[in-house]
Amino acid sequence: MTKPLLEIAANSLTSALAAQAGGADRVELCTGLELGGLTPSAAQIAQVRERLSIPVYVLIRPRAGDFLYSDDELATMQHDIETCLSLGCDGVVFGMLDAAGRVDMARCRPLLSAAGGMGVTFHRAFDMARNVTEALEDVVTLGAERVLTSGGATTATAGAATIRALVEQAAGRIAVMPGAGIHAANIADLAQVSGATEFHASAKASLPSGMQWTNLRLPDMAGGEIRTDEQEVRALVRALAASR
Numbered sequence: 001m002t003k004p005l006l007e008i009a010a011n012s013l014t015s016a017l018a019a020q021a022g023g024a025d026r027v028e029l030c031t032g033l034e035l036g037g038l039t040p041s042a043a044q045i046a047q048v049r050e051r052l053s054i055p056v057y058v059l060i061r062p063r064a065g066d067f068l069y070s071d072d073e074l075a076t077m078q079h080d081i082e083t084c085l086s087l088g089c090d091g092v093v094f095g096m097l098d099a100a101g102r103v104d105m106a107r108c109r110p111l112l113s114a115a116g117g118m119g120v121t122f123h124r125a126f127d128m129a130r131n132v133t134e135a136l137e138d139v140v141t142l143g144a145e146r147v148l149t150s151g152g153a154t155t156a157t158a159g160a161a162t163i164r165a166l167v168e169q170a171a172g173r174i175a176v177m178p179g180a181g182i183h184a185a186n187i188a189d190l191a192q193v194s195g196a197t198e199f200h201a202s203a204k205a206s207l208p209s210g211m212q213w214t215n216l217r218l219p220d221m222a223g224g225e226i227r228t229d230e231q232e233v234r235a236l237v238r239a240l241a242a243s244r
Helices: 015-024 040-052 073-088 105-114 124-128 132-142 160-170 187-194 230-242
Strands: 004-009 024-031 056-059 092-093 119-122 146-149 175-178 198-201 203-208 225-228
Touching: 004 015, 004 230, 015 040, 015 124, 015 225, 024 040, 024 092, 040 056, 040 073, 040 146, 040 198, 056 073, 073 092, 073 105, 073 203, 092 105, 092 187, 119 132, 124 132, 132 146, 132 187, 146 160, 160 175, 187 198, 198 230, 225 230
Parallel strands: 004 024, 004 198, 024 056, 056 092, 092 119, 119 146, 146 175, 175 198
Antiparallel strands: 203 225
């Protein structure tokens, strides 16, 4: 039986180190988790790659919102991928759709090419596709090694039946990795129902601000930090191991 793999979405160097310490198999480095994830800075990518011994994949997403990108945004994504390659990252994570809701094959191909020898995950743009069965075949054709999906539902547990169908359709040609709303209390059941062997979680916790004085007229700037919780990662690893 294949050992299940846990990927943690980490939004900082501190979070990435916590993910590694907790036993994660891989990190997806991003920023702006509250926006669904955005591309981190080159400096942050370099720091994380230098400090981690587990594989580091970097999210390539230039803005929040939909996955229909302009030529300028496409150029930005390509440059970000080239930066990741130069910094020794293991892989990148991106996705792109056309206006009709199909995988934009023509515009994804130069990004695959820019990735060189790095691995490629097609992210949850997949869940916004008009037909996930067709979208999976397109992603396989592109040559990505995995697709991140909630089965088109709000959470992976809600979309578990669709994820299982995608795993069966993939038939080993590509990994189907459930993500969205996964935590220690449901990952074992999801593993059994979905048949997946890779799982994506954020294991995030909200930390209170350490500020002793706050300008309460600016509440949006008064919050604390969102960070990967090492103990939650450990709990996910234990639960996933018990599901085998």
